Amino acid sequence: MGYVKWSYQVLEKFCYEAFRAFGFSDEESKDIEDVLLMADLYGIESHGMQRMVRYHKGIEKGTIHPQAKPEVVFETPVSAVIDGHNGMGQLISIFAMKKAIEKAKTTGIGMVTVRESNHFGIAGYYAKMASDEGLLGMACTNSEAIMVPTFGKKAMLGSNPIAVAMPAEPYPFLFDCSTTVVTRGKLEMYNKMGKELPHGWALGSDGQESTSAPDVLANIVGKKGGGIMPLGGDREVSGGHKGYGYGMLCELFSSILSMGVTSDKCCTFPDKTGICHGFIAVNPAVFGDPEAIKKHFSDYLEALRESPKADGAEKIYTHGEKEVLAQKDRMEHGIQVNDNTMAELANLCDYLKLDFSSYFKDYQLQRDSKFFTGNY
């Protein structure tokens, strides 16, 4: 599989115009594009341009309703519940996190849960919305079942990511991880490379470990059992029950407190996915001087980065650092998109009656070149 690099501006323009063509407003299209491109800039390729095909399919199939607007169905000064009416996950989520931020600025804390939404992209985007405003932010989402609970053989929880962001210098702390060992995207990557899966990742339909990517993926798609292990693996000795617990924490703040669809039932409906989210914003000022807290946190993060490295290791990261480095690199040198994704974008252009070649000039001509660098 070859790759091609495009500048941020090329992808931004394409992405914006594609969502405009789907019928989203100017502001809505910009918001969706911003969430997707942040994933690509951060190096989380599975959630950027690669994901366009899923939104395309979701709108085509009718599980994503582009015209739906989020509605606040329950509210207090510190909380809200939002019914997304099965609209675009990014728009519902930006609406919800803005509400959490507004509440945190007024009362100190805002917790907003969302039901009847759709895939929202990277959880970190919404957590970072809060930290950009000087707040501690958290975001989580459930999803189609993929995590098998400890001692089980059927996926009952989603990949259930939890993201946390907090202001710090020289860059904010940004933790954004699934509560499974890995996400499905990693399995797909191994499948494409024809490689055995590492130990401690996946389970076959019998609930025993499987290192066969094609088998595991086929079982997941066919709902034949098995799936991905919780963080910590499939046994208590390595702490698998802990990852399963963090997955439950995510479920609590998304599907439970919103009275929404739990992961075991997500994506089993013809006209919706039922995906739920949770958003929390906390104003550090309700615990003292925010600048002093930020300094205290930054000092600790620095102490972590400067602590002695394992023999052979070059660097200790704090969460969010890799994303900052990736963003800088991609803004300078372009964003890598693989040929499969380019083909999906070409199909999308056909569907939306957009001119593929007007965005991705000369791409067709050099399609077979492994390191064609597009117009960048």
Added chain:
Amino acid sequence: MGYVKWSYQVLEKFCYEAFRAFGFSDEESKDIEDVLLMADLYGIESHGMQRMVRYHKGIEKGTIHPQAKPEVVFETPVSAVIDGHNGMGQLISIFAMKKAIEKAKTTGIGMVTVRESNHFGIAGYYAKMASDEGLLGMACTNSEAIMVPTFGKKAMLGSNPIAVAMPAEPYPFLFDCSTTVVTRGKLEMYNKMGKELPHGWALGSDGQESTSAPDVLANIVGKKGGGIMPLGGDREVSGGHKGYGYGMLCELFSSILSMGVTSDKCCTFPDKTGICHGFIAVNPAVFGDPEAIKKHFSDYLEALRESPKADGAEKIYTHGEKEVLAQKDRMEHGIQVNDNTMAELANLCDYLKLDFSSYFKDYQLQRDSKFFTGNY
């Protein structure tokens, strides 16, 4: 090593009277005893009677100040910061969680952070205080550094447990886990048994995996480097950076938002440990009908327990179920205490001028018997 079983009532009386003899009031002694014995009832032996020696030593050394009273140093309707003045961790924590609960009942959410405290026992106790009142409860604490960050070789975070409790039928959800793969207690157990540590648990002073319990423990005590891996292990391929991230989440809600001592510095002072905690209570009523939410959650927990088992597995647990089963068993059949701990309790009696044999009748006489069952 032999074990002896005592009834809950025997241990309760002893524990209460020991803390009375340390100078704690009637109510304070009952509170401390209740936290410690819940650990034993739940089968978390490392945090019950076995821990008495550490409180004994802490008071003797002067890192625990029995007369200190917690003080609210910052407060808003949704939050508070408490300075524990290095008192007994359990008393400070009960005070703090009560405050979080009171706020959650008034405003919907209460977040309370604590600095200058001490080891507080099991985090789950405080989370459960909230769920006993119909609320979602969370509790976390930092501790002496034992977790090595990904690519590091020096422990910089504590075992940093996070506990979450939420009302459900037939019993509450109660998740209470360290963010390390295992706790130090597990390493000590393997050391006593003379067994190699399982892979994926511990690091030597060079930051590479070590399966030698005596080496790792000696390095930890001597602060020579190494320690325990984050949940997910020491590499990114198995998600070690995720466990490290959850450890940071715990640090954020304990030491950072309280402006307290971070784990890398905890327990390095002559007159305090500096340990910090965080407590959160959320009233489900700020998201809708609490009974409907409880039912929705209980249904999901039941679906998890009833989902297909892995081949060879008998049962899928939901978090808190094992504790309920253990409590029932121990109330009926007694609480197991090992001979080492009994010797520590005898020393404690000497120190406090209490009559050991008045609590643990006939114990001395049959000290060598492996399965002596005490007075039970």
